[in-house]
Amino acid sequence: MDYRRQTPQALDAEHRAALALYGKLEQALVARDREALARLAKPLARHLQAEVVHHFDFEERELFPRLAEAGEGDIAELLLEEHAAIREVAAALLPLAEAGMDALDTEQSVEFRRHALELVERQVAHIQKESMALLPMLDDLLDDDTDRELSFAYTSA
DSSP states (O other): OOOSSHHHHHHHHHHHHHHHHHHHHHHHHHHTOHHHHHHHHHHHHHIIIIIIHHHHHHIIIIIHHHHHHTTOHHHHHHHHHHHHHHHHHHHHHHHHHHHOGGGOOHHHHHHHHHHHHHHHHHHHHHHHHIIIIIHHHHHHHOOHHHHHHHHHHHHHO
8 A cells, every 4th residue: 555654654664574574484484494494583583673672662652642542542452462462472482583493402493483473473464454454544644744753753763
């Protein structure tokens, strides 16, 4: 979807990059391609450390309160609940991804696979909700000045 405002454009671009990573991760997991998983472990760790934390914190701090004030608190609450569940999975997956596939024993590899599949499932569904509900709402809700401020705050942090 094309967005008029810079803030939803920035979030959408990050969503698209995340979906590309999750697609590769899911393919490698389904194929049980250990080499591909080894190549994806570090990018996944960086994604979990930086982008997921930054993205979620920004939405919770800057966007969800604005949605609630505009009478859209239900969607903000749902997305907030999903953030909590995704953070839990990410916290379990991060140390495994940071270690890298070559350092994981059989039990840890199984744990990596389980958490990674759950992350993919939760994040893809979450991104779809945000793309269908949150981003279009922001396009309508934000005025030019607020959009500019939020966009700058998001991209410069």
